[in-house]
Amino acid sequence: MGRRNRSIVSDEVKYEIAKELGFADKIDVQNGFYDYSNITTREAGLIVRGLIQKAEQLMADQLRK
Numbered sequence: 001m002g003r004r005n006r007s008i009v010s011d012e013v014k015y016e017i018a019k020e021l022g023f024a025d026k027i028d029v030q031n032g033f034y035d036y037s038n039i040t041t042r043e044a045g046l047i048v049r050g051l052i053q054k055a056e057q058l059m060a061d062q063l064r065k
Helices: 011-021 041-064
Strands: 028-030 033-035
Touching: 011 033, 011 041
Parallel strands: none
Antiparallel strands: 028 033
16 A cells, blocks of 8 residues: 555655745654654644745746746
């Protein structure tokens, strides 16, 4: 069977957003595995908001082409 929490967004992208927001140091990265258990619910929401903003920007860029 596949992973239970399959995500369409890579952990690397989520980590990059956390870096931009200033709390990537709370995410434990070891051997390609990302542990988000030390971030707050608010910080998780900020990552989601960042993902939405990036997706909206990509769609807007596509419409302009």
